[in-house]
Amino acid sequence: SAVISQKPSRDICQRGTSLTIQCQVDSQVTMMFWYRQQPGQSLTLIATANQGSEATYESGFVIDKFPISRPNLTFSTLTVSNMSPEDSSIYLCSVRLAGRETQYFGPGTRLLVL
Amino acid sequence: QQQVKQSPQSLIVQKGGISIINCAYENTAFDYFPWYQQFPGKGPALLIAIRPDVSEKKEGRFTISFNKSAKQFSLHIMDSQPGDSATYFCAASIGDSSYKLIFGSGTRLLVRP
Numbered sequence: 257s258a259v260i261s262q263k264p265s266r267d268i269c270q271r272g273t274s275l276t277i278q279c280q281v282d283s284q285v286t287m288m289f290w291y292r293q294q295p296g297q298s299l300t301l302i303a304t305a306n307q308g309s310e311a312t313y314e315s316g317f318v319i320d321k322f323p324i325s326r327p328n329l330t331f332s333t334l335t336v337s338n339m340s341p342e343d344s345s346i347y348l349c350s351v352r353l354a355g356r357e358t359q360y361f362g363p364g365t366r367l368l369v370l
Numbered sequence: 371q372q373q374v375k376q377s378p379q380s381l382i383v384q385k386g387g388i389s390i391i392n393c394a395y396e397n398t399a400f401d402y403f404p405w406y407q408q409f410p411g412k413g414p415a416l417l418i419a420i421r422p423d424v425s426e427k428k429e430g431r432f433t434i435s436f437n438k439s440a441k442q443f444s445l446h447i448m449d450s451q452p453g454d455s456a457t458y459f460c461a462a463s464i465g466d467s468s469y470k471l472i473f474g475s476g477t478r479l480l481v482r483p
Binding site for chain 1: 404406413414415419471472476
């Protein structure tokens with residue numbers, strides 16, 4: 257498996273501001289993903305973070321709102337821009353190891369927007 | 371259709387009983403079906419997974435049953451314990467270059483002592 261850390265673990269932010277979430281993995285992984293889990297809901301894929309190129313976004317998510325970077329094989333960031341209360345969610349990164357189908361999830365970042 | 375439908379939404383089981391959670395899908399291109407367990411305040415953790423070339427997979431008290439013709443799969447938790455109380459998500463993915471996971475809506479399991 258992989259050890260995944262996310263920073264911050266939680267935050268309370270004011271509307272209109274932006275927050276950058278970091279995801280660090282202890283081993284080189286082939287794929288990294290960002291998910292959103294709204295309160296009491298399931299997980300929805302935001303985008304696939306591609307190393308050295310633009311992320312691949314799912315329908316309903318755009319780069320201007322959720323810019324993503326992945327400068328190397330073990331690190332990625334997700335920024336939630338111009339936040340509104342509707343952005344209050346848990347944001348999770350996941351990784352897929354080389355040769356493995358399984359995705360492993362980080363502990364999540366709990367975001368509350370006031 | 372990219373949806374995975376999961377039922378029931380919530381489940382209460384007595385200690386020692388069997389917990390059963392069901393999922394159904396439409397897209398026959400799905401070829402990997404994991405189950406995740408999530409405790410409050412934690413990220414989802416992989417519990418068990420199956421591919422459509424087998425009808426059943428067992429790991430300890432956890433069993434996945436897979437019915438390819440019906441496009442359904444289920445999780446059985448034998449001898450359920452209070453420590454199994456969590457939210458369970460089924461998921462499906464296509465083993466192409468995307469490996470995206472499509473999640474079910476989740477089942478909140480409560481195991482009473």
